[in-house]
Amino acid sequence: MNSINGISRRGFMHAAAFASAAGVIGAFPGVSYTQEGRRLVVRFNRDLDSLDPGYYVGGHPDNDINWCIMPALAHFGVKDGQGTWVPSPFTERVEPVDSTHIEFTLKPGLMWSGGYGELTTEDVAYSYDRMAESEWKGDYAAYSHVDIKDRYTGTIVLKEPFSPFMNTTLASGTGIIVCKAATEAAGGKFTTEPPATCGPYVFEWVQGQQVTLTRNPEWTGIQPFFDTIVARIVTQDETAALAYEAGELDCVQISSNALARYRKELPAGSSLTVAGALQYMWLGMNTEHPKLQDIRVRMAIQRAVDQSAVIEGAYAGTAEPSFGVVCPGLAGKRSSAGYSYDPTEARELIKAAGAEGLKLTLKTLNSQERVLASTIIQANLSEIGINVTVRPLDAGPFWEMGQESKGDTWKELEIWLMRYGSGPDPFEPFQWFVRDQIGIWNWERWSSDEFEDLYVQGMTEVDTAKRASIYTRMQEIMEDTGAYVWLTHEPEVFIHRSDIAGRFAPTGEMQLAYFS
């Protein structure tokens, strides 16, 4: 078993998929004193776009900043050894009391900047109501309203049970709370200059260069560890790794190339932390294409692809093997697939289907890893008599090739290498494979009544064990179509100084206020 810094990779992926060593739930590292001069320098791999949770692009680095300067009811953390949402330091209590009601109590005395007063339940209600009308309203599809009990206490009411709500909405970037008075005064929207902030840090942005977070003098909550956090914008992975090695950065998200290098020789005084592995890559097959309509051909391809060769050859062993769409650390993650690498059985299936000499085109994004993976698959399939042409594509044509709304290319689509990113709840990946998604993101073009029923059950079921069972079965259904060859879960890995304890969202954003 591979290990990182003496910690087994598997153990790491299970217990720490959501966060790293910072174990204090829902509180910043908690220094009651302040030592001047504590400075952390991290990397952002792209520039800020917008900090308005309702109208932003989302993800890194906007969330990284928002979690330092804006309130939220929940953050990502670790509870009982499992990665999940935890109450944020802005709250005294957050508790789902039944399947459609979440009670919360804010900490009193947390002040908005610019003289906009105290953070109250009015702000929470305004923020979520606004989100339900925003460009990100999809995250709030189950949200109904907030019952305001008093200045600090309220109840979030859902229209229907939706168990992923805490993880995929409240703890994510779209769970950010904005100041009602300030946002209304700003015209209802903002971009990179929030009209009011409330958090342990205030920020200064120099476009294209860096973001500097400094302690918020008005913040009365638990103080974060670092006085100053500088996030330098370095778009190139290799430059960022070199800057880390030169001592100019303290914490850097690294590419799989750099990870492979660091696994062989880690720079002195450094540690690697896996934030999560919420990517799932598979080889997809169009079940409606004449060449692939016979399930025996698809099953042959499943058995012909050597998953371990792909992981070693294209990812230098840095990716986790995948056995479905549920990612490590989430309920329903499978530990094995229902098929295994067996070229002999694959050849027999091809012979039985009368598909000897089959010619297929494998389309992939033109990144280094995916082209490498494609060529390995090409070699695997040639061993069972399938002649594959690999066609690398730019992002534009690639993301359109299975969509009916973008032309007729979906009709010619045969096999392709695909990778999706998941959120921190197992419900998320399945939404792309339901019946309604055929011709949109379900490029494999299949459907199943049982799958549809289980999808609805999974959204409303609150028992983790039952959800795990539902999602396991849904992956079996997907696999039984023969349209999927599970390949990898690529981890989000950070290298950092050994004396820094980081805390990360499973989607790879840094929760900088928790760094110590």
Next chain:
Amino acid sequence: MLLYFLKRIVLSALIVFLAVLALFAMLNSIPGDPASIALGPRATPEIQAAYAAKMHLDRSVAARFLIFLGNVLQGDLGTDVFSNRSVATTLLEQLPYTITLAVASLAWAALIGIPLGCLSAIRPNTWFDRLTGIVSIGTIAVPSFLVSIWALLAFAIHLDLFPVIGAGEPGNVTDQAWHLVLPAFAVGLGWVGYLARLVRASMLEVMGENYIKSARAFGLRTRTIVFRYALKVAILPTITLIGIGFGVLLSGTVFAEIIFARPGLGKIIYDMVLSRNFPVVQGAVLVTVVLYVVVTFVADLAVSVLDPRIRDNL
């Protein structure tokens, strides 16, 4: 002189127009839906629609071009589709970094390259001339992105002499100068060779002129002949080269800005092309083209002042 000036103005405006037209054609021929690429494949329809509206993607390319042109003529370069910041503000913040890098690169290259060319010319076919020739061709042949990577590995990582990334702390001039050394070295190195070879060739030609022979006959010192009389004439093609080569210099800064993670026009164009933030790309390319045209224009004017014969040859 006035006529020459006016002709150049009209020509410059035409160049800018054609460059913007070509840019539009290229940007709109990139395959794929800009909204899907910019926002990620699974952005909600609402987000995609908002993006498309901001980018006028529901209009024809010609209509979008006319909108852009109309706005530019009114001094409006547009708005960043993600941050809603004015493109002009963004570019004004980035421009000084690129100009500083370009000027610093050219300055050190001129300080080394021009004297090297002069010394080679007054000692033709000596070991020094041959060595200068080899070094010059060598530096011209190596692309600036390769020099950037090598300089970064050698001086920043291995020797730990210079910083790897960034442009230095905002407001700290010393730190910013320190961060400028390696990128300026990388961008300017090729220009040392260019300038040395060009000045050498011009000087050799000028040194054969009768007035130089006369100066020698009058017993003037070589240093006086070279730097006071010969260089004044020999430098003319160099000024033109600097003007024309400014575009190449800007290309060099793109690589240096990306590799050294420096802010600047080149880096912002690169980042914004990747994110399909077309308004910023259009604005940045327009500014770059204008910058190039202005530098060429100024170089031509300088040459025409130094050599009045040029004014008749537009």
